[in-house]
Amino acid sequence: MKTYSKQTLKPKPRSLSSLRLALDASIPNTAAGFTLLEIIIALAIVSVAALAIGGAMNSHIQTAAGLEQRVLASWVASDQIALLRHDAKLTKIKTGNDSDTIEMGGHRWRTKTKVEKTAVEHVYLVTVSVQDAADRNRPAYTTLTTAISDSF
Secondary structure, three states: OOOHHHHHHOOOOOOHHHHHHHHHHHOOOOOOOOHHHHHHHHHHHHHHHHHHHHHHHHHHHHHHHHHHHHHHHHHHHHHHHHHHHHHHHOOOOOOEEEEEEEOOOEEEEEEEEEEEEOOOOOEEEEEEEEEEEOOOOOOOOOOEEEEEEOOO
């Protein structure tokens, strides 16, 4: 039988850093994380996507607002033509140009109406242009042309 001295049973002292390395080597690395570079790239991609979505939303809102203005302007023009048709049944149509300011849809509109004679007796060509009353430099939102007769 072999005998051991007290000195051989005593473990060798290790430094703290060597114990950490030994401990790290014995534990498998199952927790994977992202590096700082990966996080920065991901944030850049998300930022570009958010800007693109914001731009698309802004474009959509402007298009919807412009469409609303054009629809309201076409209603104003249709109303003006309906009034002229009604008046044609009561009085004789007068040729020439006319301008008026009308409020519809919480907005003020400037209408320009042009009535011209045609080659056909008692038939007139009517053109109604509608634009923003506040901005006269802006082109007309809509122009509507039709024929009106003053005979019964």
